[in-house]
Amino acid sequence: MKEFADFLGGQPPFDGLDADDLVRLVRHVEVEYFAAGAVVVAEDETRIDHLWVVRTGALVVLDRGQVVDLLGVGDMFGHLWLLSGLPPRLLVRADEESLCLRIPDPRAFLANPERLRFTAVEAATRRGALADGAVLRGDRRLADLMRPVVRCAELDSVRDAADRISAAGASCALVSTATGLGIITDHDFRLRVATGRVGVDAPAARVATVPALTIREDATQAAALLRMVEHGVHHLVVCDRSGRPVGVVRVVDLAQADVRDPLLIRSAIEGATSIDQLAEAARLLPATLVELFDNGVSAAHIGAVHAAIVDAVLRRVLSLRHSPALGAVEHSWVLLGSLARQEPLPMSDIDTALVWADPPESEPDPAAMIRKEAWEVLRDLQRCGLALCAKGANAHSPVFSRSRSGWIAAARGWQHDPTQENALLLSAMVADSRPLTNVPLGRALTEQIRTHTRSNQFLRALLDEALGWRPPTGFVRDFVVAHGGEHRGQLDLKSGGLAPVVALARWIAIVSGDARGTTIDRLRRGARSGLLSQDEADTLAGGFENVYAMLLRHELRAVRGGTTPTTYFMPRELDTLTRRHLRESFRAIALVQTRVDRDWWRRLDR
Amino acid sequence: MRSARTMFRRRAPLPTPHPRTPWRAAEYCVIDLETTGLNLGRDEIVAYGAAIVAEARISCGRSAYGLVRPARPVSVAALTVHGLRSADLVDAPTIDEAVDDLVGLLTNRVVVAHAAWIERAFLNRALRPRGMSLGRAVLDTAALLRACRLADVSAAREPDLETASRRLGLPVHTPHHALGDSFTTAQVFLALATRLERGHTGSNPRPLTLRQLYAISRHHSLDRRTA
Numbered sequence: 001m002k003e004f005a006d007f008l009g010g011q012p013p014f015d016g017l018d019a020d021d022l023v024r025l026v027r028h029v030e031v032e033y034f035a036a037g038a039v040v041v042a043e044d045e046t047r048i049d050h051l052w053v054v055r056t057g058a059l060v061v062l063d064r065g066q067v068v069d070l071l072g073v074g075d076m077f078g079h080l081w082l083l084s085g086l087p088p089r090l091l092v093r094a095d096e097e098s099l100c101l102r103i104p105d106p107r108a109f110l111a112n113p114e115r116l117r118f119t120a121v122e123a124a125t126r127r128g129a130l131a132d133g134a135v136l137r138g139d140r141r142l143a144d145l146m147r148p149v150v151r152c153a154e155l156d157s158v159r160d161a162a163d164r165i166s167a168a169g170a171s172c173a174l175v176s177t178a179t180g181l182g183i184i185t186d187h188d189f190r191l192r193v194a195t196g197r198v199g200v201d202a203p204a205a206r207v208a209t210v211p212a213l214t215i216r217e218d219a220t221q222a223a224a225l226l227r228m229v230e231h232g233v234h235h236l237v238v239c240d241r242s243g244r245p246v247g248v249v250r251v252v253d254l255a256q257a258d259v260r261d262p263l264l265i266r267s268a269i270e271g272a273t274s275i276d277q278l279a280e281a282a283r284l285l286p287a288t289l290v291e292l293f294d295n296g297v298s299a300a301h302i303g304a305v306h307a308a309i310v311d312a313v314l315r316r317v318l319s320l321r322h323s324p325a326l327g328a329v330e331h332s333w334v335l336l337g338s339l340a341r342q343e344p345l346p347m348s349d350i351d352t353a354l355v356w357a358d359p360p361e362s363e364p365d366p367a368a369m370i371r372k373e374a375w376e377v378l379r380d381l382q383r384c385g386l387a388l389c390a391k392g393a394n395a396h397s398p399v400f401s402r403s404r405s406g407w408i409a410a411a412r413g414w415q416h417d418p419t420q421e422n423a424l425l426l427s428a429m430v431a432d433s434r435p436l437t438n439v440p441l442g443r444a445l446t447e448q449i450r451t452h453t454r455s456n457q458f459l460r461a462l463l464d465e466a467l468g469w470r471p472p473t474g475f476v477r478d479f480v481v482a483h484g485g486e487h488r489g490q491l492d493l494k495s496g497g498l499a500p501v502v503a504l505a506r507w508i509a510i511v512s513g514d515a516r517g518t519t520i521d522r523l524r525r526g527a528r529s530g531l532l533s534q535d536e537a538d539t540l541a542g543g544f545e546n547v548y549a550m551l552l553r554h555e556l557r558a559v560r561g562g563t564t565p566t567t568y569f570m571p572r573e574l575d576t577l578t579r580r581h582l583r584e585s586f587r588a589i590a591l592v593q594t595r596v597d598r599d600w601w602r603r604l605d606r
Numbered sequence: 607m608r609s610a611r612t613m614f615r616r617r618a619p620l621p622t623p624h625p626r627t628p629w630r631a632a633e634y635c636v637i638d639l640e641t642t643g644l645n646l647g648r649d650e651i652v653a654y655g656a657a658i659v660a661e662a663r664i665s666c667g668r669s670a671y672g673l674v675r676p677a678r679p680v681s682v683a684a685l686t687v688h689g690l691r692s693a694d695l696v697d698a699p700t701i702d703e704a705v706d707d708l709v710g711l712l713t714n715r716v717v718v719a720h721a722a723w724i725e726r727a728f729l730n731r732a733l734r735p736r737g738m739s740l741g742r743a744v745l746d747t748a749a750l751l752r753a754c755r756l757a758d759v760s761a762a763r764e765p766d767l768e769t770a771s772r773r774l775g776l777p778v779h780t781p782h783h784a785l786g787d788s789f790t791t792a793q794v795f796l797a798l799a800t801r802l803e804r805g806h807t808g809s810n811p812r813p814l815t816l817r818q819l820y821a822i823s824r825h826h827s828l829d830r831r832t833a
Contacts, residue, residue: 001666002779026666028666031793035801038800057775097774097800099797
């Protein structure tokens with residue numbers, strides 16, 4: 001059995017196991033021999049509870065009669081389905097006489113299952129199935145971290161409140177006021193009492209921040225971190241299911257570097273009094289992202305923190321810069337693209353748009369002046385290290401800066417005649433928009449989405465556009481990758497892995513008339529509205545999370561190494577498990593694409 | 607051989623699966639022995655390895671390996687094959703003590719071995735004091751190799767296990783180690799039975815049974831042809 005131990009121990013996911021676990025693993029192996037053509041996994045299998053590793057020979061994977069993959073010696077089938085609990089709906093057959101190792105779910109019997117290198121399966125990690133004994137640092141429960149609540153009454157004096165806080169060794173107290181739950185922190189004392197603005201005998205409620213920011217006790221550490229970064233606060237009140245405060249978490253309670261740094265940046269951004277200072281603060285962004293990643297914070301949360309920091313930079317630029325023409329008109333800054341969806345990659349451009357209220361007819365068109373000032377704002381963003389959109393989605397461009405009526409007319413025009421130049425591309429870009437300032441006005445970009453003037457011709461054309469992003473499938477033993485040019489032999493994970501899911505989720509957003517949220521949010525909504533089945537939504541979400549995490553890791557590694565990150569991968573640089581996992585993800589995504597393509601019409605009526 | 611056979615007939619054969627059992631439904635004990643030498647009448651077992659096959663799968667967790675302390679010294683020829691010195695065996699049980707373990711492994715299973723006549727002879731000698739024997743329900747992978755035309759039919763010698771395994775494209779486990787060889791033999795057995803099942807079901811809708819496997823193994827065994 002040393003043969004199997006050497007064989008399995010030499011490759012992922014088993015190569016990180018210690019000798020004892022390797023012995024346990026081999027003890028659970030069953031050896032099975034398949035004649036050419038024999039079925040290994042039937043198509044109607046509802047649940048997979050074993051992994052198959054090819055020891056000799058080859059297995060062929062078929063999707064409704066079509067060969068989608070060939071598994072050679074060392075290749076594994078089943079891990080994606082085992083971890084996700086989804087039915088594979090694929091037929092696996094021996095292509096030639098094959099000896100296979102059949103292994104029950106290894107997480108059930110290994111002493112250190114966290115050493116299984118299912119590296120590419122972060123999505124599944126979160127589902128809890130894998131989390132036994134492998135809790136990520138960024139995902140500890142708040143209930144384990146929070147501190148007891150110190151309370152004071154609304155009419156207690158500031159002095160009493162301060163005494164109570166120090167007696168409890170705490171840094172804040174909660175106070176119930178007529179307008180809701182308030183919080184008094186030592187920061188408030190420094191800011192308001194120490195400066196003499198509020199006397200020590202004044203009622204405590206006068207220094208309190210009302211309402212206090214709360215979070216549910218079953219939220220994760222990472223979610224709390226995100227909430228703190230988003231709101232720039234250092235304390236959160238932890239509430240139980242009924243909304244009753246049960247504890248307080250502070251920045252320092254959460255963790256070390258992974259929590260402090262984003263807030264450090266955030267306060268440096270807020271405290272910047274010049275563009276130079278702001279640029280200095282913004283320069284901390286890449287290192288912060290690297291640090292978050294090193295601390296085991298999930299990719300989705302890193303993306304969200306990144307977006308929150310970019311939001312803060314743009315807000316700060318707007319408040320630092322004096323723009324008379326913009327100041328004279330009601331306007332809204334809108335983020336587009338991955339920042340709008342709050343899932344940027346470390347090297348993502350900042351895509352912006354601008355919308356302003358229609359001026360009275362009598363006044364001259366302010367567009368030219370507005371765009372000039374918008375360009376100044378964008379230049380400041382550049383100075384802060386944020387790259388503007390290379391493809392021209394920038395708020396100073398006439399295509400992306402319009403009056404409210406201008407945007408509505410444009411959107412109506414694209415819907416009416418999807419064949420006009422760039423109509424589909426612009427419709428798609430506008431569907432990924434998130435107003436940062438003057439939110440009601442900023443919604444003008446997506447308002448038209450909700451109207452029912454959209455034709456099926458338009459939706460079909462958008463779908464064609466979305467399905468134009470195809471994952472690389474149909475390959476055998478290796479990727480089919482770009483054949484020529486600079487990236488010959490490389491795989492673009494962004495266009496091949498991320499874009500197909502993002503585009504389909506965007507189509508769902510447009511069809512359902514709700515453009516908000518991340519790709520995952522949109523997929524969930526798609527499942528709720530019947531545009532996708534639950535399985536399809538899970539498949540796409542899993543594929544997205546997987547590729548997004550890989551790209552994020554890839555780019556952050558480049559950031560750390562000081563090299564220029566790309567979204568291209570050399571297939572041989574990926575370990576076998578990742579390669580295999582990607583293939584399964586791509587195949588699953590392509591399958592959903594085909595199904596939506598076939599019966600999208602029926603889905604609209606559900 | 608004839609006198610030995612009449613002698614065994616009086617001993618109770620170990621229980622085996624019903625001969626009409628489809629081959630995939632039966633349990634097998636694929637066994638390999640290392641001995642002090644190759645004199646079937648005098649030499650003794652020094653190690654046994656057993657791979658258990660159930661539902662046509664080799665279950666690694668159920669395999670067994672044991673050392674046995676022989677009464678006579680290990681011959682130099684045998685030592686160069688399996689490397690087990692008398693000194694390695696001083697703490698091992700005697701065959702009388704180990705036979706219970708062997709009976710447990712063999713009971714209600716079909717015995718499979720490569721060049722099975724050797725294993726059969728040694729095992730029957732070990733079982734004799736208990737009034738037991740293997741009976742006739744033994745499958746020989748050497749014979750099955752000949753049946754599948756994977757070994758020289760005219761040769762007077764048994765095909766080499768390692769060579770046969772490689773020829774089938776199968777991995778070879780530690781050679782000349784009782785457990786390693788029993789595993790290699792078990793893999794070869796699965797491959798051959800799968801092939802024979804194919805040839806069989808081509809014209810017959812009913813599954814290949816143990817009875818048919820016994821017949822094939824017996825028909826192609828070396829001692830039958832030389833007899």
